[in-house]
Amino acid sequence: MKARDVLTVACIAATSLTAGSIFCFPLFGPALTRDLGLNLTQTNTIWGGAVLGEYLTGGIWGLLADWYGPRVLSISAGLLFLVGYQLISHADVVALNVDAITDGGLEGGDRPMAWGMFVLTVASFAGIGAAVAASYFAAVTASTRLFRTRPGLAIAGPLTLFSLSSLFLTSVGITFFSDHTSGDLRAPSFLSFLGALLGVTNFFSAIFMDVKPPQEKAIVDGRALEWDTDGEGPHVNERTSLLSTGDREAHEATVERPLLPGVPDSQSVSAFLLSPPVWALGLLMLVGVGAGEMVLSSVGNMVVSLLGNHTAEGKTSPSAASGVLYLAAAPGIGPIALSIRANQVKLLAAANTLSRLLGGLLSDVVAPSATRGRGTGDFYASHQPSLMERLAGITISRLTLLLFAILLSLAAYVWAAFGMATVDSLPAFSIAVGVSYGLVFTLVPAVVVASFGTEHFGRNWGLLTYCCAVGSLTYSLLYATVSDAVASREGEHRGGHSSDGSPAGSGGATCLAGPACFQPSFIVALIGMVFALVALLPVWRSWRSHL
Known part of the structure; x- marks a missing residue:
């Protein structure tokens, strides 16, 4: 394996291991509830913003990965992580300063900045959720392109490390960001650290995770046809059979797929959505x-x-x-x-x-x-x-x-x-x-x-x-x-x-x-x-x- 490939693997691992930072929410969520003067409905609305940001942007990041490669996604994720976590950390610091000035005399709902901090935090977490999806898609795209002969390993590796993100980052938070006086988490410092760590990780990964997509081949009539990476179709020359000039969809349609009860013949979106097993x-x-x-x-x-x-x-x-x-x-x-x-x-x-x-x-x-x-x-x-x-x-x-x-x-x-x-x-x-x-x-x-x-x-x-x-x-x-x-x-x-x-x-x-x-x-x-x-x-x- 080349030195650059080793660096690419390291960047894929680092990106995956830090991408799931939002799943540390149980660690710092109660601190945000306390510091920002929120009720639990508002706190879980913040979590909901991260969830919507992650799931609703997944398709967009997937298309961008196909079109432009993982580098664009890594840069976007780095920016969103850095800005999002720093804004939340700043909001927490401001809320704590207000609490210190008033000597704890304002209840959560009476704090003049509570609503503004809440809106800012929801928007920031939505951006962080989008960054999670971008970071994950960047790692998976780079991995599948690098290990194209081992697709199972290419997907399982980033997925496994992604699942370990919260365990790794929680251990870091407990070890280095516990308040020695109260024993609780120093949430502003930990959130600021997350922004810096994920920003640097994704920016650095953008340098080495720019893996080009491989040229695909289809076997038709015993001949290997190379597909253009833009998906336009196979390269055809004078030695190619005249019967082998169909497009990719025509070839894939000939692949045998056993039909199970409830699975429609059609591959359309409507047929899929109307299938009872899908429901x-x-x-x-x-x-x-x-x-x-x-x-x-x-x-x-x-x-x-x-x-x-x-x-x-x-x-x-x-x-x-x-x-x-x-x-x-x-x-x-x-x-x-x-x-x-x-x-x-x-x-x-x-x-x-x-x-x-x-x-x-x-x-x-x-x-x-x-x-x-x-x-x-x-x-x-x-x-x-x-x-x-x-x-x-x-x-x-x-x-x-x-x-x-x-x-x-x-x-x-x-x-x-x-x-x-x-x-x-x-x-x-x-x-x-x-x-x-x-x-x-x-x-x-x-x-x-x-x-x-x-x-x-x-x-x-x-x-x-x-x-x-x-x-x-x-x-x-x-x-x-x-x-x-x-x-x-x-x-x-x-x-x-x-x-x-x-x-x-x-x-x-x-x-x-x-x-x-x-x-x-x-x-x-x-x-x-x-x-x-x-x-x-x-x-x-x-x-x-x-x-």
Whole structure:
């Protein structure tokens, strides 16, 4: 491998490992709520801006990557990251200065700059969300062009590192940006650091990730025809058969693709959208990914709610607050909350990453389409079963694995809705949600490409990701609305920060009523997953022997 290729690989890895910075939101989100004087609905609206920015611009970045290559995307991502995070950091500093001037005398809703800071933060996070998509597409585009003979590795590498972004950046934040006085996160400094780190990373990567697209070849009548990289068609000369001058679409239309029940003959957008299995998969993406990202964005607030319920005003005894944990948290929930929030982010990231890797590998090895060839058009037809696989003869459908993911999330949401009372059970909850979230995000695109083919996979998968955007925004705002309503009813609003890191009388609204702050949200998530399970069962019965 050439020295420049080594640098390109390093830039792809660095870009992917830092691109998912928005998933550190549970770490610094509560600090923004407190410092900017926001309620939880406004805080989760900020998260929603990042989600919409990421998902709604994905198609645009994909087209730009095809037309101009990854360099343009890296430069754009660097600018958006740098400006976005610096603006949010500045807004946080201004809010803290106002709080210092008034000596904490203004409640969150009375702060004169709260609304302006909120609007600025939402706009900045929308830009950061767009930067996440640009950075990720730049890395994947460069990787697939560099490792064009290993497309699976080319996609799996950046995806795996992207999943680890929040774990890596959270570790950095806890290690270098904890306030030694309060034990909480120094949010302005951490946000400013993120802007500088991601800006420099993407600007530097733009130099070495400008990988040119390879010249593609099509085999027609036993002859290799080279396609122009602009997609106009193959190079034709006097030795080319007159019958071999059809365009790319005509050639691809001859590729055999087995037709599954519910899959239309037509490859049009309308036919895809009207297919009943697409609606089932779309519902699963809306609920499964939406509720999963609700946890990703709100698990930090769950920690504060559970701890606050046991430490505020001596409401409960030490035994109710799990003994040692109560004693550690009693002086102020800042230090202990930061540590637990960071642990949940790491667990979610690790579970998400491992489930994507192992779920993808397992589905490729034991799925019915992996253990037998189904035609040259099948994405997985070239897979050769391993010796252990042939000996064991194990076959598990991708749809069966999806059902497992649904049941796992159902168990987690049942516990959150009816059983969770302390932070002791949060690790198991985070792992279950992370595994389910990762499996859904890995298996649904695999099902789509195996059933509807590769020709329009980008379009088909892109349409389904809009369900993710709607679900994530809906569930995150649902969580915030419920939490604010419970806090208002119970009189459990807390905000600001005192010298020991505990909530004080100033700052934003945080629900400290314990499980009541989030139980209704998980009941809704639970109902949604039941509907997704019912919708997917007919598809499972029809496709489980094929996929």
